[in-house]
Amino acid sequence: MNETIRQLTSDDLQALQDMDTGIDDDYVIRVFDRISTGANRLFGLFYDGQLASIGGYTVFAGSYAMLGRMRSDMRFRGLNLSSRLMAHVRDAALTHPGIRFVGANTQESNLPAQRVLEKIGLSRQAELFSAIAPNVEMLESGAAPWRKIDNDDEKMRWLESVYIHSERVFPFECYYPFPARPELFSGQPLTEWEFYENPSRDRVVITKHDVKKYDYLHTLYPYEDFFDQPGLWETLRTPLENIRLHSEEGAFVWMDLTRTQVDLLPEGHPFDLPSPWFLYGTDI
Secondary structure, X not given: OOEEEXXXXXXXXXXXXXXXXXXOOOHHHHOHHHHOOOOEEEEEEEEOOEEEEEEEEEEEOOOEEEEEEEEEOHHHOOOOHHHHHHHHHHHHHHOOOOOOEEEEEEEOOOHHHHHHHHHOOOEEEEEEEEEEEOOOHHHOOOOOOOEEEOOHHHHHHHHHHHHHOOXXXXXXXXXXEEEOOHXXXXXXXXXXXXXXXXXXXXXXXXXXXXXXXXXXXXXXXXOOOOOOOOOHHHHOHHHHHHHHHOOOOOEEEEXXXXXXXXXXXXXXXXXXXXXXXXXXXXXX
């Protein structure tokens, strides 16, 4: 049996389409050109000349590599191909210039992926729920929205006090949380994130327009008192409406919540809560 691993190119699209992964309308095929170029790398394991397993990584902020896009042809499962391929992908990410952290994000229900990540030496770092809702108006109390912060120095002070100094995980994008360190924000224009401060100036909510098929108001609130802060939910209405004006697929609020925050949600809350995501990783 002949087994080879190499980086995929545009010439490999047909081989990818010929895989029997059991996934209907796989987005990896639809966006193949994008996820195999630029800051993205996609690798394939060929078994007797046939593409049997794929996986890759994407570089964020020049220093963080996120592994993912693991797929295996069902006709080759049971041969431990994914583990060997992802070990190769991990090593490729580790040698990428400037990388300080290599991680992967997978759902609690995806036990095969978790086993692969543990086999290649990544340890669980955090757990987050992706709470998604078309709107959060039912949680509003009629209070005034919070003050928007436009100064980048003020934004950075909030990031340092709330995330960096406390070593929290920062959801950099939907699906992509990373350990919060200064280098995570050094190459990222803070203008992409909107910061809103409460009247007491002791709470902040951070939002960002993100697109993952649908349009999302990606919302970060790193506290457990989100029902004791008047104006918090009202603050989200205008940025969500602005996104919805230009959205074709639909716009939603996406909040990354800890298990403790999820337990505080009231009955009848508007969020859809799929199984939590586990961040695995290793520092360089």
